[in-house]
Amino acid sequence: MYSLAFERRAAREYQKIRGADKLRIDDALMRLQQDPYESVGVKNLKGQLAGSLRLRVGEWRVIFRVGHQTIVVETIGRRGDVYRG
Secondary structure, eight states: OOEEEEOHHHHHHHHHOOHHHHHHHHHHHHHHHHOTTTSTTEEEOOGGGTTOEEEEETTEEEEEEEOSSEEEEEEEEETTTTTOO
C-alpha cells in the first residue's frame, strides 16, 4: 500500500472541497493507494505536466506523481481549471 502526501497547494484545495464531492475524492484516493497504476480513471499526462498522472473523479481531477511507495498529490481542482498553471 502506498502512502499519501499532499503538496501545500493541493492540501489547501482539498480542504475547500465539501459534501459528496469530498467523499467521492476520499474514496478514490483510498483506492489509488492500493495500486495507482490500476485505478480506474488514471491517465498519464503530456506537455507541461509530463511525468504526472491524472485521476478523474467526476468533474474533479487529482494530479499526482508516484514515488517509491508514496503518492504525492500535486493539485486538485475542477476539470476546466486544474490544468492551468
